Amino acid sequence: MQPRSSSFPKSEHHARFVRARRMLKENGFEACVMVAPENVYYFGGYESWVGVNSPQFMIFGVEDGEPTLVLRNVDLALALETSWIGDIRTYHLHTDSVADLVTSVLKEKGSTGGRIAIETQSYALSFAMGRHLAEALAPREIVDATELLGDLRLIKSPAELARIEEAARFSALGLAEAHRVCRAGMTEIELAAAIEGAMRHAGSDYWAIPTELASGWRTPGGHATPRPKVIEPGDLLHVEFAGVSARYHTTVLQTLAVGEPGPRARELYDIALLSLRAGMAAVKEGVPVSAVEEASLVPLRREGLEHTAMMRFGYGIGIAYPPVWLETLQISRGFERRLEKDMVFVLHSCIELPEEGIGIVQGGTYHLGASGLRMLAGAGDVGLHIL
The missing domain is CATH 3.40.350.10 (Creatinase/prolidase N-terminal domain)
Incomplete structure (x- = not known):
């Protein structure tokens, strides 16, 4: 029964x-x-x-x-x-x-x-x-x-991928709501409430990690959760959260600008985007995960910024419960596992400069299918979005 x-x-x-x-x-x-x-x-x-x-x-x-x-x-x-x-x-x-x-x-x-x-x-x-x-x-x-x-959970079945697609729909609604309501003068907590409410109203299950959201001088905190801090004109804003269907997660990552940012913020964002593109270009069936992260670091090394990439380039994602949503797949140096068809994972570039008060994390959740890499949720390879 x-x-x-x-x-x-x-x-x-x-x-x-x-x-x-x-x-x-x-x-x-x-x-x-x-x-x-x-x-x-x-x-x-x-x-x-x-x-x-x-x-x-x-x-x-x-x-x-x-x-x-x-x-x-x-x-x-x-x-x-x-x-x-x-x-x-x-x-x-x-x-x-x-x-x-x-x-x-x-x-x-x-x-x-x-x-x-x-x-x-x-x-x-x-x-x-x-x-x-x-x-x-x-x-x-x-x-x-x-x-x-x-x-054993890394290769997703068609039934699992259907749940993941639904989770991605919830994630997309959360990101769209962030774009719609975010403005200078509101607090980080108010923005997080809008994002989470949009996903919950659409039918999302609860997520395994709290919404991560930071603005302005807080953006170098890679795992920062929202505070009562007021979002100010010119702030960069980093959001990371997941939509969830039947415990399957898809994670959104995007760094935005609330009004016109400074030239240094734009410069660093463009470098982070080059890192993301280089890593994504290396993602293919049979490629060792270490080679993917190595590729993502090449643009950073050219700029003397390798030390700012403090996060692994990626990790597997799927079923999750608090306190984490990571699977055993690590897309990082130090691991030689090879990528396989129907793996689902988060990819992100990272630049964190606490001394400059600037942090950028950009990417999303991807599916490696028969036709190659496909983004399921997040912003991915896009220019800096100014709200």
């Missing part, structure tokens, strides 16, 4: 689950205690943010049998509403031992002391809970499977 609030058919979730089980078996695991909310949703259909608040797990052996959900009793209705998994075990917060319950379920599934896959890098696994699990599961070996499981 299809759960009442499921975003995808059971067959899609089950096919994903089969892939996860096969991959873990090939890597020598005995079982998996899945903890990251984005993975539990992707493979098990269970849609809930509360894993960062109350421990919840999807547990399964790699040989056969159905998986089990372990979650807090107050959240049982959420699992029944969204997940295809029939075996659900609950605990009462603070009075029941979650680690003992997880251990009991593993024993039922035939776990005898082998390697257990857990996403130890997940924000949903606190140090304390990780320690309790390690003690309860001994002598089993807990092994980090963050990248192994996360990488």
Whole structure:
């Protein structure tokens, strides 16, 4: 029976689950205690943010049998509403031992002391809970499977791309609203409210990262959230936010000018645009991610500004829960993964000069399809827009 609030058919979730089980078996695991909310949703259909608040797990052996959900009793209705998994075990917060319950379920599934896959890098696994699990599961070996499981989500199916397209529509409405209402004299918080309201009214789900918005002297703060600061004539304005459909995110990035900016701001914007173009031109199937970022840095090096590019050039995006919307794909030096068809990722150029009070981040969310790179959301390769 299809759960009442499921975003995808059971067959899609089950096919994903089969892939996860096969991959873990090939890597020598005995079982998996899945903890990251984005993975539990992707493979098990269970849609809930509360894993960062109350421990919840999807547990399964790699040989056969159905998986089990372990979650807090107050959240049982959420699992029944969204997940295809029939075996659900609950605990009462603070009075029941979650680690003992997880251990009991593993024993039922035939776990005898082998390697257990857990996403130890997940924000949903606190140090304390990780320690309790390690003690309860001994002598089993807990092994980090963050990248192994996360990488299975990087290639998007047609059904996922449809959700991503809807998220992009919400993002576009938010950006259009920013262009429509932004004016000197309003506060950053007022502008953020207009952007978020437009997306919510259109049907967007909640986003995993707060709206990032900064004007004037605050723009070098790459992850700045809106303040009561008044937007002034001539300010640069950086916005970054996401539209969301069924937990799939598409991120908008744009640096705007509220009235005529100074000549230095224009100069730096044009250099940032050259960086974005160079990186985008390098994006092709089979290209190492490190080569893409290296290409984006060439225009900055010519101007002696490489040190101002403090952000990675890009990262994978898709399902996300607070506190982040990044996937395991890193489009950055230090990584040699190659780009593949139907990956979805954020690309952005970055110049941050705190000593000059100028910061520029420009880009958006892109899909690498059969016809090449396509922008889904954001401003991308456009000249400086003056409001």
